[in-house]
Amino acid sequence: MKTIVVGAGPAGLFCAYELAKAGAKVVVVESGSAVERRRCPMKKMGYCAKCEPCNLIHGVGGAGLFSDGKLNLDPRIGGDMLQFMKDDEARRLIEYVNNVFSEHGAKGEKTTIDERAGALIRKAKMAGVTFIPIVQRHIGSDMLPDVIESLKSYMEALGVEFVLNTTVRDIDVHNGATKGVIVGRRVIKGDFVVLATGRGGAQWLARKCMQLGIPTQHQPLDVGVRVEVPAEIMKEVTDVFWDPKFYIQTGQYDDFVRTFCTCPYGFVISESYNSFICTNGHSMISVKSENTNFALLVRVALTHPVENTTEYGESIARIASTIGGGKPILQRFGDLKAGRRSTWERIRRSYVKPTFTYVTPGDVSMVLPGRIMADIREALETLNKVIPGVAEDSTLLYAPEIKFHALRVNVSKQMETNVKNLFAVGDGAGVSRGIVGAALSGVVAAREIIKRCRNG
Numbered sequence: 285m286k287t288i289v290v291g292a293g294p295a296g297l298f299c300a301y302e303l304a305k306a307g308a309k310v311v312v313v314e315s316g317s318a319v320e321r322r323r324c325p326m327k328k329m330g331y332c333a334k335c336e337p338c339n340l341i342h343g344v345g346g347a348g349l350f351s352d353g354k355l356n357l358d359p360r361i362g363g364d365m366l367q368f369m370k371d372d373e374a375r376r377l378i379e380y381v382n383n384v385f386s387e388h389g390a391k392g393e394k395t396t397i398d399e400r401a402g403a404l405i406r407k408a409k410m411a412g413v414t415f416i417p418i419v420q421r422h423i424g425s426d427m428l429p430d431v432i433e434s435l436k437s438y439m440e441a442l443g444v445e446f447v448l449n450t451t452v453r454d455i456d457v458h459n460g461a462t463k464g465v466i467v468g469r470r471v472i473k474g475d476f477v478v479l480a481t482g483r484g485g486a487q488w489l490a491r492k493c494m495q496l497g498i499p500t501q502h503q504p505l506d507v508g509v510r511v512e513v514p515a516e517i518m519k520e521v522t523d524v525f526w527d528p529k530f531y532i533q534t535g536q537y538d539d540f541v542r543t544f545c546t547c548p549y550g551f552v553i554s555e556s557y558n559s560f561i562c563t564n565g566h567s568m569i570s571v572k573s574e575n576t577n578f579a580l581l582v583r584v585a586l587t588h589p590v591e592n593t594t595e596y597g598e599s600i601a602r603i604a605s606t607i608g609g610g611k612p613i614l615q616r617f618g619d620l621k622a623g624r625r626s627t628w629e630r631i632r633r634s635y636v637k638p639t640f641t642y643v644t645p646g647d648v649s650m651v652l653p654g655r656i657m658a659d660i661r662e663a664l665e666t667l668n669k670v671i672p673g674v675a676e677d678s679t680l681l682y683a684p685e686i687k688f689h690a691l692r693v694n695v696s697k698q699m700e701t702n703v704k705n706l707f708a709v710g711d712g713a714g715v716s717r718g719i720v721g722a723a724l725s726g727v728v729a730a731r732e733i734i735k736r737c738r739n740g
């Protein structure tokens with residue numbers, strides 16, 4: 285029996301890996317190209333880092349290849365895997381995924397949770413902040429291409445066929461069961477299809493779900509800024525927890541704000557979409573900056589009559605791009621508090637040197653809605669009680685940082701849709717929000733397919 289995996293991000297790759305190891309026949313169809321160490325077109329670094337043009341490129345490895353390679357080894361982070369399985373099973377699978385990364389060359393030690401976590405939990409609690417200690421591991425954006433290449437070669441040796449530079453246009457469905465996928469004018473026949481199209485393919489997937497009568501639902505959106513401070517300010521925390529997770533419930537609006545994707549000694553970057561631009565961050569093993577950056581995000585859930593959080597997020601991002609002349613906005617926290625825009629002159633006087641300069645110095649409050657702005661200010665000042673210095677006047681804020689989450693596709697615990705033998709996994713199906721969660725969902729679908737193949 286043959287399985288077609290659509291998309292070669294972490295979800296698709298781990299699904300194909302698991303199937304291939306069990307001796308199943310697998311074809312991976314990926315609209316991007318092979319793993320390449322492209323030279324960065326911005327020529328900022330000697331290889332492809334994640335600057336604006338590079339973000340537009342996808343290929344084997346998916347968004348995961350261009351990510352930071354922070355592995356969050358906890359089922360509560362990166363998509364709630366506990367919706368699909370029990371805690372102990374999720375932790376076993378996480379360990380399995382982590383080991384596969386190691387076998388294919390991922391370096392980087394796991395963080396450990398010891399008495400320092402207890403001390404930080406206490407300190408945070410006293411400031412009204414919740415600190416979530418989790419085990420993590422950092423591969424580094426510069427090391428990921430080798431790891432992905434190794435995984436791909438291993439799978440090819442097991443007989444997995446990679447059909448690259450090929451976009452799946454449609455899903456072949458007859459009598460409520462899938463029969464393969466359509467690329468160009470040809471059908472690639474398969475007994476099982478696993479859709480692992482990532483966030484980039486989420487809109488296509490949503491359309492297909494509508495056509496096929498597969499139920500979906502909107503998910504909350506995360507909107508905020510990328511904060512950049514001198515690395516020493518956060519060193520005490522980031523030396524122990526690479527990507528510390530702080531949760532804050534704001535007083536004024538009772539909104540949920542969290543830190544996300546902390547990049548110690550990292551770089552701020554842009555994330556390009558067709559009609560707007562957002563910010564993000566990454567850090568490498570071989571090149572270090574003097575700063576640490578992290579996202580500070582407000583959770584926004586919309587209810588009747590408007591539930592389309594993606595549309596809301598996009599409209600915020602479009603305003604930001606208009607105000608910034610097609611670039612993200614950069615503002616010093618001190619300027620924001622003083623109610624004035626930042627200028628290059630003011631930023632140069634600051635002791636925090638921005639690691640990303642493809643920006644327009646301006647006023648973040650012209651971009652983000654008032655409620656989100658109030659939440660960000662309050663959360664940063666609260667966080668300052670746990671990490672003194674993060675809310676200094678010189679702290680840099682880049683806007684907008686938006687985490688769009690795909691429509692959640694209704695899938696079973698085995699990741700199957702209501703179309704027989706059609707599975708949907710990873711970020712594109714809204715079941716994960718990170719490398720490990722995406723990989724896990726791919727493994728779950730693969731194991732179900734293996735079971736069905738064995739049972740005939």
Ligand SMILES: Cc1cc2nc3c(=O)[nH]c(=O)nc-3n(C[C@H](O)[C@H](O)[C@H](O)COP(=O)(O)OP(=O)(O)OC[C@H]3O[C@@H](n4cnc5c(N)ncnc54)[C@H](O)[C@@H]3O)c2cc1C
Nearest residue numbers: 291293295315346347348351354452482485710711718719
């Ligand atoms: C800048 C950045 C930094 C990040 N840092 C981290 C991090 O440090 N840690 C972490 O856990 N997560 C991180 N993430 C998130 C992580 O990359 C994603 O959660 C993960 O890659 C999702 O995996 P996926 O397989 O579901 O989708 P993707 O990785 O998006 O892969 C989907 C693949 O499907 C292909 N595709 C889409 N549609 C089609 C089609 N119709 N036909 C054929 N192919 C198609 C795409 O080309 C793509 O290669 C980061 C993301 C970004 C953008």
